[in-house]
Amino acid sequence: MFCLLVLMCFGDKLEEPQIKQIENIQRRLLLSFSRFNILNIFPRVGRIIFRSRWKELIQLRQEQENIFIPLIEARSKAKEQKPEHDELVVAYVDTLLNLELPEENRKLNHGEMVSLCSEFLSAGTDTTSTALQWIMANLVKNPSIQEKLYQEIVSVVGGNEQSKLTDVVVKEEDLQKIPYLKAVILEGLRRHPPGHFVLPHTVTEEVELDGYVVPKNATINFMVADMGLDPKVWEDPLEFRPERFLVEGSDKEGFDITASREIKMMPFGAGRRICPGLALAMLHLEIRYKLVSAPELNLFEFGKNKRKSD
Numbered sequence: 433m434f435c436l437l438v439l440m441c442f443g444d445k446l447e448e449p450q451i452k453q454i455e456n457i458q459r460r461l462l463l464s465f466s467r468f469n470i471l472n473i474f475p476r477v478g479r480i481i482f483r484s485r486w487k488e489l490i491q492l493r494q495e496q497e498n499i500f501i502p503l504i505e506a507r508s509k510a511k512e513q514k515p516e517h518d519e520l521v522v523a524y525v526d527t528l529l530n531l532e533l534p535e536e537n538r539k540l541n542h543g544e545m546v547s548l549c550s551e552f553l554s555a556g557t558d559t560t561s562t563a564l565q566w567i568m569a570n571l572v573k574n575p576s577i578q579e580k581l582y583q584e585i586v587s588v589v590g591g592n593e594q595s596k597l598t599d600v601v602v603k604e605e606d607l608q609k610i611p612y613l614k615a616v617i618l619e620g621l622r623r624h625p626p627g628h629f630v631l632p633h634t635v636t637e638e639v640e641l642d643g644y645v646v647p648k649n650a651t652i653n654f655m656v657a658d659m660g661l662d663p664k665v666w667e668d669p670l671e672f673r674p675e676r677f678l679v680e681g682s683d684k685e686g687f688d689i690t691a692s693r694e695i696k697m698m699p700f701g702a703g704r705r706i707c708p709g710l711a712l713a714m715l716h717l718e719i720r721y722k723l724v725s726a727p728e729l730n731l732f733e734f735g736k737n738k739r740k741s742d
């Protein structure tokens with residue numbers, strides 16, 4: 433997942449040592465997050481009291497810039513050298529290089545681009561892979577669901593008992609014809625959302641909600657995981673039952689994951705701060721799912737073998 437996002441971010445297939453370097457700095461920054469967060473509370477005093485922690489943060493950031501900026505500059509040069517009509521698959525960095533901030537009438541500086549690339553890599557890796565792990569765990573636990581999904585995929589992409597699914601190329605447009613797969617993924621996100629909360633939000637004006645006054649500037653959050661388990665909204669909420677996401681009397685999946693019509697669950701948040709990677713994540717979850725059916729990692733076979741030995 434991380435390698436894929438690095439490729440999407442910087443556009444070039446990097447060598448493994450370079451990817452490892454990026455991974456290493458991202459991991460160190462992420463793991464130090466809670467230790468550095470204290471510097472955010474009283475920045476001026478914090479810098480003096482926690483001097484060594486501040487120094488460590490500056491060093492890490494410098495290290496991150498030293499790795500990211502050459503990649504951003506390389507991309508900028510490549511774009512200059514290649515005329516517009518040349519085939520250069522658009523990378524996230526390209527969109528940042530093109531971006532003009534309308535209110536300030538300027539381009540992004542290198543520091544801002546580094547932060548945005550860092551956010552892109554961190555926000556998309558563990559979320560998607562955690563979701564995928566829960567979905568796979570539930571398929572192993574529920575062989576009948578696994579079988580139904582397997583049959584649906586085979587019926588769309590072809591293949592029979594002898595041929596391996598990996599012999600068949602699954603195209604993005606095939607995904608539309610596999611609504612049960614989408615339903616399985618939605619059920620995974622309901623039952624085990626990777627984030628139990630959204631990012632902290634602030635109310636811009638005082639509001640009254642259910643008799644409680646929420647003062648202006650208060651930090652608020654939402655219990656995402658509990659929403660998906662609310663028995664008033666979901667029948668047998670603890671059960672893994674993808675069918676609940678299929679429209680009754682049809683084999684189509686018809687759930688609005690953007691929560692724009694109603695909010696029954698919000699694994700990606702809701703409203704204008706909704707996860708900007710939602711569509712990408714859903715695509716990765718669907719595509720990745722099929723990739724794990726490679727013989728050496730065959731989830732379907734794993735499930736079948738397990739059933740036999742049971």
Ligand code: HEM
Nearest residue numbers: 555556559560563627630631699700701705707708709713
């Ligand atoms: C299953 C996968 C994912 C889940 C469940 C998820 C969930 C979320 C949630 C709950 C938020 C906070 C929304 C809020 O504060 O209201 C968020 C924010 C964000 N997500 Fe995702 N996400 C996923 C994948 C991705 C991917 C693949 C990317 C990009 C590559 C991404 C990029 C972001 C960014 C940049 C933000 C911050 C947006 C902001 O500050 O307003 N996410 N995500």
